[in-house]
Amino acid sequence: MAGTLRYSALHVSRTERITPLMQRVTFGGEDLADFSHVSPDQHSKLFFSRQEGRAPVVPPMPADGDVGRWYRDYLAMPEAERPWMRSYTIRSHDPVRQEIDIDFVLHGDGDHSGPASRWAAQAEPGDVVGMYGPAVSHYRTPGLRDWTLLAGDETALPAIGALIEALEPGERAIAYIEVDGPAEQQEFTTVGDAEVHWLHRGGTAAGHSTILADAVRAADFPSGEVFAWVAGESSAVRTLRRHLVNDRGIDKRAVAFTGYWRLKLTQDDAPTTDDLADQAEAMDEVQVGSAQG
Template sequence: MIRLVLGGPGFAAIEFKSVGESPATDQYIKLLFLPQNLEADAAAAQGVDLRRPYDMEALREQLSTEQMPVTRTYTIRHVDHAREQIWVDFVVHGDVGRAGVWAKHARLGDEISFFGPGSGYAPRAEAQWHLLAGDEAALPAIASALESMPEDARGVAVVEVRDATERQPLDVPAGMELIWLHREAEFSPETTMLAEYLEQLIVPEGDVQVFVHGERAQMKRIRRMLVDQKGLDRKAMSLSAYWAHGRIEDQFQAEKRTPVGQLEG
């Protein structure tokens, strides 16, 4: 995993999100990358302005759909208002993927544009028990949530990573238990470690707030289990798939917009 610190004159224009009166801990941004098949010099010769920040409305009029900037979604790990910086963690898989490869080769002074942030979750101080769970993609949001909790917060945070080298030092309240699950391999369609652990987890009765995000297939299994087996309140849960195995984000987001059914109840 690689952490990049982003800053610059555009920081003042960022509208950071809150949930109620609390800063959101799952704020995400959509990084913009020019497609690899777009020749910047040729586009400039045709009067296309590719200077950042991109004028997306103008680009839609000048470029084909295949030539438009593509987005890659990442959770903000930390906002440093004093230094006007944001931290973003990237999971890197060698030289595969647009954002990971960019992060791997980024150097001081490199530029990036993004939309956002968006958000939807913050831990409630009055919740009696918290369940936080996810894989590497959810780790920034889980870490941010733990840091924002009061010291007497109670619950468990479960993080699935490849191996012990992927662990990070986290600021965990005294009443929260942090559990690391090690796959000892890259994620595969057969990976069910997180779902299996949560299935055997004993969740107390009372006001329970849930934040679980991860790979799509695991999340389908986890979503039904939390509702049908654990009997948790859907309104107190933040659940979604951050990614899908074998899909780039463009495919994944298109599939997410296609209805495939709903939970009964």
Template structure:
């Protein structure tokens, strides 16, 4: 498969599915392998990538070749029924010595092309990952400022892989608290870390995602440290409510709160991308 350079610091990395396994009631972990991934210069933590998937019946994902800095416009110009499906994901783990990366997918039936693909993925299935070719932290959002003495993580299941990556990365002994909302008790999983971390799991059950469960739990919670750094990610309404509480009610400095709406209930990634382009 031909790969194309993208700008100066990012490129397409060709890969194939090496293995899949369940890591919870709602998550499946897909391990990707390919010679290109030996050069994937991920920064750990919440390293994001764009994943390109083929449509059913296609032998490989279709992307622009040698599109350079204009790759996105060139991709948009392709027939939507032909161009690869593009979705944003967090790298859960990276093993450059084995040319492998892991991505965890939230499975919620056949409601979208990526979740359908993840449910049917088999060894050998081809994909492309758009990610860093050189050390670059612009696609890593978790950036504790100087003076941070503790870490607070607030996430739903879509940001659980990032929570795991952050806990993997934290220096040994770092005080940390994590609040993670998941659909079912079967989604609770061990999260290895050298940090001095306390993880609180919130099972929402039949309650719709994006509600007040996380924000309400934070209101009654003890925050770690005297100068904590907070990282919030997941459904957009939840992220806004948690950030509003931490900044408006707890008085955290805005510069010490990183937030990312990974998704919005009722909207596809195409919808959100179109809104951003219009804005």
């Protein structure tokens, strides 16, 4: 988050089950009147009240934009009052209707079922969540390139869909998307050149398959400069990034990567050593790239 972000109260306008495991929630409200689109894979921090039927309440962002102080104030709230905070991609924005769509992966009652997934499965018109955002999802943005590689699991699907639909005429993207099965595939409308490879786990639990990494390793990449965008389960993202940099020889600064979720941990758990190392390396490379530019 950044100090320029403002807090918005979002009201559910309608919901749609777009696949058996993906729920689209459309939000409206006066606070979206001046919504500012920042990137196709823009993300936001959503806040879900722990108290049923009540809107979430969070500390105000400090005037100087000190996100660290804001986060300490958030953590200092009594647990029973502190809303759950989760990061989500804004799938689309309709400036005329002043609405945004956010897609939620539904995890059922399994190990990865969390408050956001449970909330989305039961969301009804009029329900309220809070939002800080939007913000750019990654530390890197694509420069000149001949094509774009997109790779991720279903949690990355909303962002991948938005990126594909944002392609300009003549822009090329190749996507590898891991989902549970054929019923989870989606259609994208784009004026660009998009080649989508759907990878089916076939009942294997999310986070327990190597199908995404295997497919990217086996792929014949087109010639030319590539910008790679990788997101999903943290360890899988880390594996893919190492392959792209170490085996494919892609410049680290041409690989945008984000671990959206962790197999054995939630967003409420502290970052691991690997998580902190990934973030530090990403930030360091951005600063180096900016200095060289």
